Amino acid sequence: MKKAWSAKYRRWEGEGVGVWARRLSIARYGLKLCLSGKIIKIFLVLAGAQALILSGVFFFYGQLVAPESALLDWLERLGGEQVRTMFSALTSWALLYPEICVDGIYRIMFYLLSFSGPFLSMIIVALFVHRLIANDLASNAIVIYNSKALTRWDYLIGKFTIVSSILSVVWIFPVVVSWLLGNLLSPDWSFFYHSFPSLIRGVVLGVIAVVSLSCLALLVSSLAKKTGAAVAFWILGWISLSVVASVASFAHPAFDYVSPTQAIYSLSAGIFRLLDLVMDAQGMLPFFGSFFGRMSDGMDPSDLPIDNGEVFLPLLALGAYCVISIAVVSRRIRA
Template identity: 30%
Template sequence: MDATLDLSRWRETPRGVGYRRWSILRSGLDLLLRNRFYRILLGAAWSSGLMIAVLGFTFSQAISSGGVLESLATRLGPRFEAIVTALSGFVALYPDICIGGIFGLIFWVHSFVGLFLALLALTGMIPRLITHDRASNALVIYLARPLTTTDYLLGKLGMIVGMILLVWTGPLLFGWLVSMLFATNTDFIWYSLEPLGRALLFNGISLVALAAIALGVSALGKTSRMTTGVWIALWFVASALAAPPGAPAWLKRASFTHDLKQVRQEVLRIDTALTRAGAELPLLDRHFAANLSAAGRRAAAEDVGGALAGLGVFVVLSSFVFFRRLKPEGDR
């Protein structure tokens, strides 16, 4: 057999390290999205985004002049017409409380859905982040020059960010944008921006914390059973231990789900919306107004400083584990 060796100069365009980082991200997401479980998660996530759009559209159409609610009230009699007129008047006179409060409540409810779906997605991702690479000694290849630890980290972070964008941030923005396209006036856009910004802020804080914790847990061991078990313990067991009202403060802060709950209450400020509605809206039923104010006090964050400190400790410890473990076995 005649074998020839071509020693001519390579003339292709180098794709650079950025392409290698993108390859890690893309291959990881492609592998996940071929999984039926993740396709179901995506369906549920975007259904929640569609629900945001439906609720926002229904609210804007219901209280507008000539809207669905006004048309329905004319058929039900003068009493219902008076109620609808009063509701429309509340929105016109107190748009920051009514519009901002309603959208704040919608985004607050969606934050539970988005966070839960993100945690489910990360549960399946944990072994695929670093665990399998450590078990197969693939780090020797991944961390060969010119690919560095930073490149590997950015690729894996990209997988987490991409998944959270797909199951949480994307549906949130989609639902808001669609509802604003059909809004009856610009007040809905203007007064829903602050609740949207707060929802995105909580989304970003959660993303940073969850990404660091997921990478640290995935780097702990070489078996899927071990790393998945640690993740579930941090999620469910720590959350259950922190749930009782009499649990010590340090134990509550040791649960990242409890910490995120406190951050949610502080950032989304559903307590402020309820308290202002009960105190400032001229509601006819004083008992209802008092209930709103009481609900606002119950929804207030109790230990946001401790929660942020707890999340900070989680991020620092997880980063230490990640960088300590992210070395080929022979280099330790």
């Protein structure tokens, strides 16, 4: 007892951490665990490589509209006077209507990029969905998390950060990087200004897709009692929703948005509004108007197989998935 009383009290001198440090510690450990496989790294590299492909397209287009580029000189020598006249007209129109000629190419390419997003997301999430909440529930690690100075929301935010960080490589990284590289390699600094609306469109779509798909991934992972079942639930759920949406859409087109894939596709069309771009280009650019008239045999632009898409209903469907996911997951991780 004497020794106990004579022991000197030592004040704790460690550095205190805030709530976000605790949440980020969950995210760091989860990212390290989810990215430990080689296959997921390969798919993430493929997703990131889209940025280089888009940057190459933007660089090539910038050289075509630059008055004195080496690429343009080579094409003129190859095609002769007719090619020189055509690209001279393209350069003039790019200077007169940059909101169509510059912003248009970025808008089209970012719209096409959105078609690869759902497929890559489905594959990549399937490779790590079992390592999210399902792994903690199966090993009773969720009890340890709840015994620490962590709330359910700390745990949820940490897990959400894991999924959203990985999916951002698919949806947001290619848009931002290709926009930066494409404009840095462009012949004129005004490309930054004129292509900025397309960047905003691409980032908005990417954020919505990342948030909604991250919530769905957490939902599926929390419903699986075994880690192996989470992968099956994710793949079967993705396919089943697509089939149900295709069948139900015969009753009413709005049921098509039951599928997250179709909701994202329609939202992408509504954000980028390519039909408006075609109609504006036809009215402003004489070359495009005559070219479109020859190719479409007098078809009205509104009859084209492209449309501006819906925004409200797909956004409502994805928002409903997020609300349901948060409600279910918060109950599943309750101690």
